[in-house]
Amino acid sequence: MVSFSLLKNTFLFSFILIGSCGNSVSVQKAKPEAQKEQTETYYKEDQLLTKIKTGAENYKAYLPLLEGKNIGIVTNQTGTIINNGNTGHVVDFLFEKKVALKKIYAPEHGFRGTADAGEHIKDGKDTKTGLPIISLYGNNKKPKAEQLAGIDVMLFDLQDVGARFYTYISTLHYVMEACAENNIQLIVLDRPNPNGSIVDGPVLEKEYNSFVGMHPIPVLHGMTIGEYGQMINGEKWLNNGIQCNLTVIPCLNYNRNMEYHLPVKPSPNLPNDQSISLYPSLCFFEGTNVSVGRGTNKQFQIYGSPYLPKKDFSFTPAPNEGAKDPMYNGKICFGEDLTKTTKPKQLELKWLIEAYSKTEDKSKFFISFFTKLAGTKKLQEQIENGTSETDIRKSWEQGLDSFKKTRKKYLIYK
Structure with a gap:
């Protein structure tokens, strides 16, 4: 129910x-x-x-x-x-x-x-x-x-x-x-x-x-x-x-x-409330060499790759419903378990920024799909240039203010 x-x-x-x-x-x-x-x-x-x-x-x-x-x-x-x-x-x-x-x-x-x-x-x-x-x-x-x-x-x-x-x-x-x-x-x-x-x-x-x-x-x-x-x-x-x-x-x-x-x-790789709340933030990893847990039972609640530092938490993707050939199929990925993380109140960048900073070969971190997900080339450039999360968020403010004014005309609910 x-x-x-x-x-x-x-x-x-x-x-x-x-x-x-x-x-x-x-x-x-x-x-x-x-x-x-x-x-x-x-x-x-x-x-x-x-x-x-x-x-x-x-x-x-x-x-x-x-x-x-x-x-x-x-x-x-x-x-x-x-x-x-x-x-x-x-x-x-x-x-x-x-x-x-x-x-x-x-x-x-x-x-x-x-x-x-x-x-x-x-x-x-x-x-x-x-x-x-x-x-x-x-x-x-x-x-x-x-x-x-x-x-x-x-x-x-x-x-x-x-x-x-x-x-x-x-x-x-x-x-x-x-x-x-x-x-x-x-x-x-x-x-x-x-x-x-x-x-x-x-x-x-x-x-x-x-x-x-x-x-x-x-x-x-x-x-x-x-x-x-x-x-x-x-x-x-x-x-x-x-x-x-x-x-x-x-x-x-x-x-x-x-x-x-x-x-x-709502789709095969969003199995629960936690995955749905983390999806907007973790989906950026789909444009990188980092897995978001496809091929596990914790999709969009974990992230990792073979190119991140070894740590206690790891996972090994394997084919399952919604991921017949998951990224890093059969390979050990090291990263972070977010299954108990508090529901975000904003679009979180900290996991993306941290993964980029710790990956072995930064030149292979981003793929072309990242720009489509971000809807702009600027976000990738900001992360590569070491721009702080605070300054990245400031760069969104004008666009968000304009959108909110437009959005207000179409709202049905409070």
């Missing part, structure tokens, strides 16, 4: 945020009796916990919008829904509600979320429902017109983790663009951002645009995927400035300072 910390002054609300082509944002408030019906409470360890409802669980807001329409859905294993106390998948829920669901569109890692990062995913069929599955990765990141044929409304239900290089927001961009070009309404079923209280890191420079960074935002953007969709639309980041007919179905009883524990892994 998903659990959440009760915060003082937890607010309850229900509204549909709608932004269609050229239209202004409007807010529809729920009636008091409806709000009461949508609020549930649980007791755990003698503490009263107010249950947050995800957009998928806020089904009274979107099921009427699907009546008489042919529906597609972009989702994967994170599309969970609790209904009448039972946890299931949103696809199965829609089938039970007799929604005319026609196709499933799956992002990186596939519909069941078991593929390696970057692994080619073939189109297929869901064995339970018989629905065709179309992969939105590799050479088909953006759904083609023929793949959207017959679809009136597209649902989008993916669990993001709030980092620029986590590719579900890139998939959102391409789906929004395809829907806009093919006159298809897009409904985002929003989910909390487990790193939603943090806005930090260098803002991406447009010359370093890639699938792991498509927009001028910092590494940690502090937005839900629904808020982020509003920003894509409002800032006209889609091709030729087009805008998508976008509806965001919000979470209920949520604010971004609440702790959020994901019910399932």
Whole structure:
């Protein structure tokens, strides 16, 4: 079961945020009796916990919008829904509600979320429902017109983790663009951002645009995927400035300072809360010769390499789910175990800086992918030049201040 910390002054609300082509944002408030019906409470360890409802669980807001329409859905294993106390998948829920669901569109890692990062995913069929599955990765990141044929409304239900290089927001961009070009309404079923209280890191420079960074935002953007969709639309980041007919179905009883524990892994190498909180900081190592624990059961909670000084802590990567051929497969890596580290309150650079300072051959530490992850060449140059972490952070301030002003226009939650 998903659990959440009760915060003082937890607010309850229900509204549909709608932004269609050229239209202004409007807010529809729920009636008091409806709000009461949508609020549930649980007791755990003698503490009263107010249950947050995800957009998928806020089904009274979107099921009427699907009546008489042919529906597609972009989702994967994170599309969970609790209904009448039972946890299931949103696809199965829609089938039970007799929604005319026609196709499933799956992002990186596939519909069941078991593929390696970057692994080619073939189109297929869901064995339970018989629905065709179309992969939105590799050479088909953006759904083609023929793949959207017959679809009136597209649902989008993916669990993001709030980092620029986590590719579900890139998939959102391409789906929004395809829907806009093919006159298809897009409904985002929003989910909390487990790193939603943090806005930090260098803002991406447009010359370093890639699938792991498509927009001028910092590494940690502090937005839900629904808020982020509003920003894509409002800032006209889609091709030729087009805008998508976008509806965001919000979470209920949520604010971004609440702790959020994901019910399932968002991807194979983010197995728990600790990995999700450390991911934005440790992912920089993916652009270096340092392993982040792929091929172990502590992915994104440890780091190390054969080229760092020998110490008590070590690990040896081996093939497993999500890492069929991990970096340093079968080789002993020395580094640091962060499994018990306190959840970061900012984008941490200390581990990256320390690893660079202690590696044997600094000329082989960075690889070209690092610049794509950082969204700028400056960070690598600063680390190589021995710039202090304080001065590196100061260099981000102007970009972060500008981003926060833009971001404020699209926030749904406090």
